Amino acid sequence: MTKPLMCMTSALALIAGAAAADGHAEKNFNRIASFPVVTNMAEGEDTSRETSPEIIDVTADGMTLVYTDSPLKALGLVDITDPAAPAPLGNIALSGEPTSVAVIGSTAFVGINTSVSFTEPSGQLMALAVPAGTELASCDLPGQPDSVAKAPDGSFIAVAIENERDEDLNDGVIPQLPGGGVVLVNMVDGTLDCASLQYVDLAGLAEIAPSDPEPEYVSINALGETVVTLQENNHMVVVARDGSIVNHFPAGAVDLEGIDATDERGALIFTESQMGRLREPDAVTWIDDEHFATANEGDYQGGSRGWTIFRKDGRVVYESGVSFEHALVQIGHYPDKRSDAKGVEPESVTFAEFDGTPFVFVGSERGSIVGVYDVTDPAAPVLKQMLPSGVGPEGYVTIPARNLLVSANESDLIEDGGARAHVMLYEFAEGPAAYPHLTSAGMEELTGWGAISGMVADEDGMIYAVSDSFYGFQPRIFKIDPSQSPARIVEAIDVTRAGRPAQKLDMEGITLDGDAFWIASEGRTDRVIPHAIYKVEADGNIDEEIGLPPELMAVEKRFGFEGITKVGNTLWMAVQREWKDDPAHHVKLVAYNIETEEWGAVHYPKAEPAKGWVGLSEIVAHGDYVYIVERDNQHGMEAVTKKVYRVPLADMQPAPLGGELPVVSKEEVRDLIPDLKSTGGYVLDKVEGLAITSDGTAWISTDNDGVDDHSGETMFFSIGQVN
Template sequence: MTTHLVCMTSALALVTGAAFAGDHAQKNFNRIASFPVVTNMAEGADTSRESSPEIIDVTADGMTLVYTDSPLEALGMVDITDPVKPAPLGTIDVGGEPTSVSVIGTTAFVGVNTSQSYVAPSGKMLAIDTSSGEVLASCTLAGQPDSIAKSPDGSFVAVAIENERDEDLNGGVIAQLPAGTLQMIDVVSGSLDCASIVTADLTGLANVATGDPEPEYVSINALGETVVTLQENNHMVVVARDGSIVSHFSAGSVDLEGIDATDERGALIFDEVQRDRLREPDAVTWIDDQHFATANEGDYEGGSRGWTIFHKDGSVVFESGVTFEHAMIQIGHYPDKRSDSKGVEPESVTTGTYGGVPFVFVGSERGSIVGVYDITDPAAPVLRQMLPSGIGPEGFVTIPARNLLVSANEVDGLEDGAARAHVMIYEYAEGDAVYPHLTSAGMDRLTGWGAISGMAAKDGLIYAVSDSFYSYQPRIFVIDPSQPPARIVDAIDVTRAGRPAQKLDMEGIAVDGDAFWIASEGRTDRVIPHAIYKVGADGGIEEEIGLPAELMAVEKRFGFEGITKVGDTLWMAVQREWKDDPADHVKLVSYNIQTEEWGAVHYPKASADKGWVGLSEITAYGDHVYIVERDNQHGIEAVTKKVYRVPLADMQPAPLGGDLPVVGKELVTDLIPALTSTGGYVLDKVEGMAIMDDGTAWISTDNDGVDDHSGETMFFSIGQM
């Protein structure tokens, strides 16, 4: 089958998000590159091994990134001389699990966990020349190291000796000895002076498990004071250079209102309350010599879903409460499956001054977002932006001299078929923020969304459905794309007899006057029928049409992925081959609303060198139907993310059960340039396409409900058909 290239009436036009807050003239952070750390493995290495960048720093010249890779027991390095084109520099074996790294000059100071058991923790601190890979010094530590920090003047490093608890022992309840501590080591001539180690006793301070402090994270101010989070103990300690205690206090608790605290109900409902939720901070960063910020992830009995600025005397200067999480909800980054745990789990926090503006950057481990806060007034931070990251942002490094920000995203989707782990680079520069692409901000109620699948357009609006991830809250979202970012202006619940309709997997939508036709992809193993539904303007199901026996006899779970209406005929695209289809041919199924007759044609799709290729959308416009054809690959493995068109003249359905005519197709556009235009990796699920009355086509991606996914949704125009 010959494939032709169709020229669009305008060049590829990516219309994405505008500034999250602020005006056009201001500077913003935008992602400019994503580096898949698997490419740092040596040529011929087994790339089926997991690789995970966690804590990251940069050499003094700002040109080489250095990150810990625990699964590989190595340091990874990335050349960012050209930050738009980061290049692999390989790895350095550290002989154990690296837990943290700080770089002074070109020397990396690395904490390595060598523990054989929880009751016999051990570790070492290495000084490594990143240019040669030579180990310059090795100091034995008091136990299992976690976070490392360098003093601003480079004279010493501090390391939190966590001696973490065994979560399988006694239900994970602490105390579990040996206790953790803090150690500080002088840096002399670019290396470690092991004889200079100062150990600070942190026992007897916290109200929770006072004899078993578990230090998690450290940061050092210009006075040489180290602030330490005792995460499980819900306590903060400020330690002087000589090991004496400057101050210590409970991290306290927060009341949370307007949250979803119920897991596994498949719905985004934010009407619950939690009182006295312990903060249990993880990461901490000084913002000046008197104040520090914490990311309150929780790990033991708490987690307050936000972040806090403390004065070192223990007073709370600022508390984000639920506002950070709510901002993520509005842009589709809420991880519903974590609702009964710690929600979006802010885990990482750092600070940096760019263009004279001091910022705090807060990373959500589960929502995979970097919140950018202007802290010109530490008592009233302003949320300026929300930056998309890879899955599980764990570590950051700020490089203000080059206007760069870097995130290390630890989750490697190797085993789950998700995206591989990435380091991402952002630049602070003139221009609009390009993320988010889609938001529900401005609605009368807090409205979460995600897993956007099929789309259709009418009268300047786009109607989009969410798939079965939200099985107890099927919704049609009404989107106004007229200005960036596109706005969700309404959410219509799909119902049966006034209750949320269950057993749906909405993968396609077509507009029919004031009503909708919805295609549901069936799964017999989950008792979800392959079906078409007519839905009224109020969301109520008015009619259900099951598949005929001829189709059900050959069905597989990979069913309808899109629906469109041409005259009295509904056309549905089947995602992948069913039992009677030739290889690399899938059905476009027809149903005549008036005669109730079924038919089909065959569509020739691309073959796959890896994974599979299938259809994910069908939309009629003019004399053609437009089809999204995609593989299930991410990032550098992605090949097929394309829009084709088929002449309506070819769409002459034959009866089911016999030979089907094969339609011709023409290539409209390859979507991979658009999917990489915002500096990210290629997302696998291009699932929605809507064409406006003027021919402008919009594309969306499905973020899988932020489950084993970064949560990023791309929503953009590809110009006029």
């Protein structure tokens, strides 16, 4: 029963290299590995504790990654001798919360927050040998450190002393003294010269709360100049090597049009605006000695959803406006629950040159994407790629000598049953970009999407997919052209009742009936949302609603239909998990004859879970079989069951409800875990879509939960022919 029927090569592995205009093979960044930082915990440690890789750097030989882990009060180390197979080197315990790290040679310089309160901030700058963890030097700091940066020539260290505000005090309004500044510390014989520590006072410069500067991030250019973001103050400062102020200026504001500015309405509507939005930059990076880029996250009253390139004289050279956010919208990474605040929330930015091309890498904290921009002309950056990241990308390190980019992704969702925190590695190499798999780019209107669930293919090879209840006030059927690379959403059909959105549907399955659709809506009776089947016309209007019979409602639980398919005059629906009358590890495949209106069912035997639960996510009829997606609810290393099975139609003989049901047989068609690992990421939880074209080509999709406590990554790929 578990022997695969055939070895089908994933379409992801069949993509051939593209040729550039000059005849040379195109080079792109593609993810090659994901390292779950929980594996750095020692044997016997409580792996249920939160971990969080935030700021990351690398030793001079490019072989050992060093990252801060604030919840564990530790530095984590990763061996990337083989970057495609990163290995744990363990954690170095610290005396307090690490806020940032910079590595020179094999010495890590760590900012450590030792503050007892917001009004009594304190910290240390510590030098530690890597990988031994031996303390080489330690300087007391005049406040709470945030960002740490190293001079390109290794001659000194700069530290942003933030002395962060208490967001619970006076609604977080500043000023809240003491204010912050910048510390410059010289290096002597490869370690810290604490006697040289110089404090640069930044008070009185900003227009917003000038008495309370709150430095967030620092970066140093080849001239020894340190650029500092004062995020809450919406101000930029450039400090000379001797501690004098070269220049300072407000970061300014941006008018945003064509955005979704309404929070949590269960719909993606990009017709609103926010005018005069303060940039409030977080991370900053020098591009050259005259230009630097900022990620405009906003942590106080602003956040312009984009990124900016400034000259150090204060002139804006480039402003992304809404273009970065719109690029995330098109690939399904828009975080709807952040709409009224900071949208995709760009938080991180870094710079490096690869093969002679200067790149700026912009990280979206809430959209979990890394935008790769060619900044050959700083006044006209070109968005080259969007790289999938873990949840909440925070810090980056570039290793051009090894063609590597590394991201540290801070969000650990263990308490929510989600993915663990990861460090991810990308290689710049010949070949096409592997991500995204699905996009709405090219549509006349900006079209957001996410939470893709059930799918079905038509006779022309087009695929129709539904979004689930996350967008309950904007239920849609998406028409997808899988022949393009990436696959393209070419039409969005609103599901309506009497011309209005059919609110609160939980569409989990779709099948075709001529030009019409049948939709399975899972429902939640505890929220007065019924389990039901809907017939939907080609224009999206609901023509018919069929509720479940009393025999099923008497035994139902909240997890209902997770797929629908049509065989002759019979609709078959897969129930996700056991209902009240089902034997353990058996679920119903429910039948409804649309001519006779008779109901029936069979039992399907599913795997016993190693952890969590195992359920069904999809059912599709093709040839002499129905194909079923069976999955557990686990991510990453914990994932065991992500499989496609098939059941002979000869077994699909429904018995009357309320009595004993026949048990169908099943054959394994495909273990999907290798496919889910094929792009270097962790195994995604929700394999929810399966469509099979008339020639037998099977397509798989994953549900990204509407980018809510999720990286937003959607995989859409073919597993080849199933017959």
